[in-house]
Amino acid sequence: MPLMILAHPNIQQSAANRTIVEELKKSNIELEIRDIYNLNPNYNIDVIAEQEALLRHDFIILQYPMYWFNMPAILKVWFDQVFTYQFAYGSKGYKLKNKKLLPSLTVGQPERNFKLDEYSTRMDSLLDPIRKSVEYSKMNYIEPVILYEIATVYDVENVTGNTNSEIIEKAKIHSKTLQAAIQRYDKN
Numbered sequence: 001m002p003l004m005i006l007a008h009p010n011i012q013q014s015a016a017n018r019t020i021v022e023e024l025k026k027s028n029i030e031l032e033i034r035d036i037y038n039l040n041p042n043y044n045i046d047v048i049a050e051q052e053a054l055l056r057h058d059f060i061i062l063q064y065p066m067y068w069f070n071m072p073a074i075l076k077v078w079f080d081q082v083f084t085y086q087f088a089y090g091s092k093g094y095k096l097k098n099k100k101l102l103p104s105l106t107v108g109q110p111e112r113n114f115k116l117d118e119y120s121t122r123m124d125s126l127l128d129p130i131r132k133s134v135e136y137s138k139m140n141y142i143e144p145v146i147l148y149e150i151a152t153v154y155d156v157e158n159v160t161g162n163t164n165s166e167i168i169e170k171a172k173i174h175s176k177t178l179q180a181a182i183q184r185y186d187k188n
């Protein structure tokens with residue numbers, strides 16, 4: 001059974017991440033979902049509880065919205081405090097070795113805004129800190145599932161707007177893609 005680390009600082013106001021999670025809950029996929037923002041108030045991470053949760057699962061999904069071309073602060077604090085010496089690495093560490101980790105993120109801007117050229121995207125370098133952290137911990141990085149262009153119509157120029165129902169429709173498709181990834185990677 002996979003573990004989903006949900007990192008959203010305002011899940012009640014969320015359209016995309018909330019729909020993704022609700023759709024997964026409605027599906028017949030079994031997974032543990034940890035809303036780390038609400039489980040760890042004031043960024044006070046319960047390190048033992050978070051580490052124990054990671055140890056219970058072999059497939060971990062990070063579900064979060066892109067904030068300032070990065071992960072939300074709660075997810076960074078979670079990495080800093082949970083991926084510790086002698087747990088994630090070190091002579092008695094590497095406790096997450098061989099587990100799989102898949103980033104699943106929602107992004108306001110369209111995919112074309114990240115294109116460098118026909119073949120490469122800046123998203124790869126933006127996700128590199130996660131990829132490198134996963135590799136450093138001897139885990140396996142699974143190619144991310146990314147939901148682009150979900151800014152509302154009120155967002156900045158250069159962004160194509162979406163209505164709330166369009167965002168929800170896209171998020172449902174994203175959730176289906178995640179379900180397929182879970183079926184593919186959770187057993188292998």
Ligand SMILES: Cc1cc2nc3c(=O)[nH]c(=O)nc-3n(C[C@H](O)[C@H](O)[C@H](O)COP(=O)(O)O)c2cc1C
Nearest residue numbers: 014015016017018065066067068069106107108109
């Ligand atoms: C603080 C903040 C920073 C954001 N930074 C970015 C960004 O750097 N690039 C981008 O494409 N979208 C950015 N967005 C848009 C969010 O990624 C988008 O609103 C979010 O993925 C929607 O998910 P939700 O409906 O679950 O909140 C930002 C939004 C907020 C609130």
